[in-house]
Amino acid sequence: MTQHPDFADEQAYIDHAYECLETSRLAAFKIRDMNEADMGGTFQARFERNAFDGAVVRRLEDLDLGDASLVFGRIDRVAESPDQFESFHIGRLAVADEEREPVVIDWRAPVAEPFYRATGRDPMGLARRRHFSIEGRNLLGIEDELFGAGHLGVGHDDGLDGGSGGVVSADSGLRGYSTLLASLERGRTGTLGDIVATIQGEQDEIIRSPQHGVLVVQGGPGTGKTVVALHRAAYLLYTHRFPLEDQGVLVIGPNRVFLRYIERVLPSLGEAGVEQVVLADLVRGVQYLRPGDEGDDSPDTARLKGEDRMSDLIDNAVADRRRPLKDDVVLPFGAEYIRLRAQESARIVKNARRRFKRHNAGRRYVENEVYAAFAASSRDAEVGPRQIKDAFRGTLEMREVLDRMWPVLTPAQLLHDLFGSKALLKLAARGVMSETEALLLFRPRSASVDDVRWTLADVALLDDAFDVLGPKPGKGGKLDEFDEIRTYGHIVIDEVQDLTPMQLKMATRRSLSGSMTIVGDIAQATGALAPDGWDDVLQYLPDRKPPRVIGLSVGYRIPGQIMELATKVMAAATPGLRAPESVRVGDVGPSIVRAPSLAELPDTVRREVELMAEAIPGASLGVVAPDGMLLDISEALTAAGVNHGTATRTGLDAGVTLVPVSVVKGLELDGVIVVEPSRIVSDIEHGMRALYVALTRSTQRLTVVHADDLPAPMR
Numbered sequence: 001m002t003q004h005p006d007f008a009d010e011q012a013y014i015d016h017a018y019e020c021l022e023t024s025r026l027a028a029f030k031i032r033d034m035n036e037a038d039m040g041g042t043f044q045a046r047f048e049r050n051a052f053d054g055a056v057v058r059r060l061e062d063l064d065l066g067d068a069s070l071v072f073g074r075i076d077r078v079a080e081s082p083d084q085f086e087s088f089h090i091g092r093l094a095v096a097d098e099e100r101e102p103v104v105i106d107w108r109a110p111v112a113e114p115f116y117r118a119t120g121r122d123p124m125g126l127a128r129r130r131h132f133s134i135e136g137r138n139l140l141g142i143e144d145e146l147f148g149a150g151h152l153g154v155g156h157d158d159g160l161d162g163g164s165g166g167v168v169s170a171d172s173g174l175r176g177y178s179t180l181l182a183s184l185e186r187g188r189t190g191t192l193g194d195i196v197a198t199i200q201g202e203q204d205e206i207i208r209s210p211q212h213g214v215l216v217v218q219g220g221p222g223t224g225k226t227v228v229a230l231h232r233a234a235y236l237l238y239t240h241r242f243p244l245e246d247q248g249v250l251v252i253g254p255n256r257v258f259l260r261y262i263e264r265v266l267p268s269l270g271e272a273g274v275e276q277v278v279l280a281d282l283v284r285g286v287q288y289l290r291p292g293d294e295g296d297d298s299p300d301t302a303r304l305k306g307e308d309r310m311s312d313l314i315d316n317a318v319a320d321r322r323r324p325l326k327d328d329v330v331l332p333f334g335a336e337y338i339r340l341r342a343q344e345s346a347r348i349v350k351n352a353r354r355r356f357k358r359h360n361a362g363r364r365y366v367e368n369e370v371y372a373a374f375a376a377s378s379r380d381a382e383v384g385p386r387q388i389k390d391a392f393r394g395t396l397e398m399r400e401v402l403d404r405m406w407p408v409l410t411p412a413q414l415l416h417d418l419f420g421s422k423a424l425l426k427l428a429a430r431g432v433m434s435e436t437e438a439l440l441l442f443r444p445r446s447a448s449v450d451d452v453r454w455t456l457a458d459v460a461l462l463d464d465a466f467d468v469l470g471p472k473p474g475k476g477g478k479l480d481e482f483d484e485i486r487t488y489g490h491i492v493i494d495e496v497q498d499l500t501p502m503q504l505k506m507a508t509r510r511s512l513s514g515s516m517t518i519v520g521d522i523a524q525a526t527g528a529l530a531p532d533g534w535d536d537v538l539q540y541l542p543d544r545k546p547p548r549v550i551g552l553s554v555g556y557r558i559p560g561q562i563m564e565l566a567t568k569v570m571a572a573a574t575p576g577l578r579a580p581e582s583v584r585v586g587d588v589g590p591s592i593v594r595a596p597s598l599a600e601l602p603d604t605v606r607r608e609v610e611l612m613a614e615a616i617p618g619a620s621l622g623v624v625a626p627d628g629m630l631l632d633i634s635e636a637l638t639a640a641g642v643n644h645g646t647a648t649r650t651g652l653d654a655g656v657t658l659v660p661v662s663v664v665k666g667l668e669l670d671g672v673i674v675v676e677p678s679r680i681v682s683d684i685e686h687g688m689r690a691l692y693v694a695l696t697r698s699t700q701r702l703t704v705v706h707a708d709d710l711p712a713p714m715r
């Protein structure tokens with residue numbers, strides 16, 4: 001192949017960019033090390049430090065490009081006269097030379113937008129777009145697209161395969177096709193990487209979409225929802241650094257395996273300090289059971305705990321803990337008796353209810369009113385609330401009065417008491433659910449609230465309870481171990497289709513101004529309360545601004561033949577939805593292998609693992625199986641000396657990883673072996689959708705191993 005005529009010039013430019021970056025980094029270190037004393041008060045030194053944006057200095061200090069390339073493209077923009085161009089090199093971050101002239105433009109800057117968006121129909125002022133195929137500093141190839149008269153925005157790649165068999169066609173507007181394909185065909189490392197060099201037009205629209213309101217990104221498996229949402233977070237941080245960096249950005253993922261899988265994306269884009277969590281991380285100070293452990297919720301209980309009406313039940317439960325006295329309370333005080341009438345206690349409780357939105361905040365008021373009422377009953381006109389407080393505060397009698405009328409409660413105490421008492425449950429159920437339903441929530445009381453191990457469905461209930469109760473007023477008004485709920489300027493939720501209404505409300509509570517990016521796929525919804533459409537989800541999210549729903553239609557992960565099989569399963573699981581079209585055809589279609597018997601299934605899996613490892617050496621392989629079958633498969637692999645990890649312990653770091661089907665959503669591997677589809681379908685609610693998820697995890701190869709008959713859509 002002949003080399004591109006600009007090859008040497010571009011390589012020289014790239015080298016120059018790296019030199020400038022190095023100079024800026026050295027300057028950043030110098031600025032960091034400058035302290036007031038060193039500056040010796042010179043105006044120049046102080047000026048230099050102030051002139052540098054702190055965030056930029058930090059980014060430069062932390063920067064570790066690894067193998068990622070600094071520069072990956074270039075655009076030539078038509079200047080005043082049509083034969084004059086301004087060119088800009090696009091890269092991961094902005095680099096300037098010593099004269100402060102830009103050398104590399106940050107991919108997120110407005111100038112860079114046409115790099116991702118220009119099309120033949122709308123060239124956005126471009127004459128040419130150039131993609132570099134590059135490894136670190138070494139340029140390997142150049143791919144040009146020319147715009148303007150006589151060109152349609154396609155360059156070397158107009159010879160794309162026509163769109164057959166669910167694979168996208170040449171006019172679909174893919175940009176930098178060779179660079180894109182090269183990046184898709186690279187082996188996976190076990191963690192998701194960034195896509196700055198090859199973001200596609202439909203993805204860029206999402207990434208640069210305005211910050212306000214809730215943005216829903218719907219798309220089939222492998223359309224880039226996760227990676228796009230993370231790039232959007234990086235884009236928003238760049239564009240609205242002030243105030244977003246202080247307000248914070250929160251990313252919520254479905255489980256820890258997934259968090260580990262995505263943990264590198266934002267740092268590789270130079271964004272540290274974004275909090276990436278699972279929901280349970282947001283409610284601290286209690287212990288959780290692992291799913292499936294003894295004491296975990298039954299499916300019916302878990303489903304009920306996810307429903308919106310649980311908030312009403314919790315409201316009732318709090319209201320039930322505010323009780324006027326049954327009888328007057330009389331206490332000896334000096335030479336007399338003082339009295340709090342039951343009627344008076346009812347008035348105090350009623351007033352406190354009216355005044356305080358959050359329960360615990362009302363306690364001080366109730367206390368003071370109780371002291372005042374006792375004082376008023378004294379015959380001695382000199383006695384005021386102060387004297388009563390001094391005499392009775394902290395005494396058993398007074399505590400009993402106050403704890404009956406208005407106990408201070410933590411979320412854990414409230415729910416521990418509620419779930420441990422059939423009487424309280426039945427009482428709280430009024431107007432909300434039947435008593436029989438409420439009793440699904442009953443569980444034997446633990447000796448102490450500190451011993452309780454909470455289930456994952458409890459997380460959102462504890463959070464809701466906190467919202468009603470508020471922090472516990474401690475001595476001097478300090479907060480308890482339950483800190484106030486922290487809010488964020490932007491929230492990203494991945495696999496949002498699996499969140500229950502109660503969980504969605506948790507996210508809403510943390511949103512400062514209603515700005516969210518939520519990504520998911522209704523066809524992959526396997527939760528107990530799987531939504532039928534986005535309205536079911538949006539009703540629990542902030543609605544200050546109208547929500548926007550944007551779809552992604554191109555599948556980047558899965559080769560066409562595998563997608564074809566998966567699409568049949570999808571059509572059976574969620575009729576009426578469209579599956580994504582794959583960007584590419586794979587080398588080989590999926591292979592389906594029947595084990596001679598159930599007993600021989602693990603060994604058949606072992607053999608298929610070995611065959612796949614031979615076929616794609618060095619690849620990351622996953623065995624996706626019903627949770628209950630993993631142990632047997634692991635033993636078969638061990639017996640044959642096949643090293644392997646388990647996703648829940650090792651992430652996807654090992655060459656061969658066993659992945660329980662319950663945590664496979666969102667993950668990606670080069671080769672996947674799906675075990676016993678019929679059992680995946682029967683084990684899990686919405687099992688057909690779970691199977692669809694399992695079948696859509698691989699970038700290269702798929703083998704299905706079964707002993708039982710295959711589910712109908714796969715036959």
Ligand SMILES: Nc1ncnc2c1ncn2[C@@H]1O[C@H](COP(=O)(O)OP(=O)(O)OP(=O)(O)O)[C@@H](O)[C@H]1O
Pocket residue numbers: 180183184192193194195198199200203219220221222223224225226227228521524556557665666667668696
């Ligand atoms: N424009 C792109 N250039 C290169 N790779 C891309 C691009 N878009 C997506 N990909 C790759 O496609 C794969 C799938 O992306 P991602 O995991 O974000 O998809 P998803 O829609 O979240 O899938 P799922 O629904 O299965 O969770 C990833 O490896 C991602 O890097």
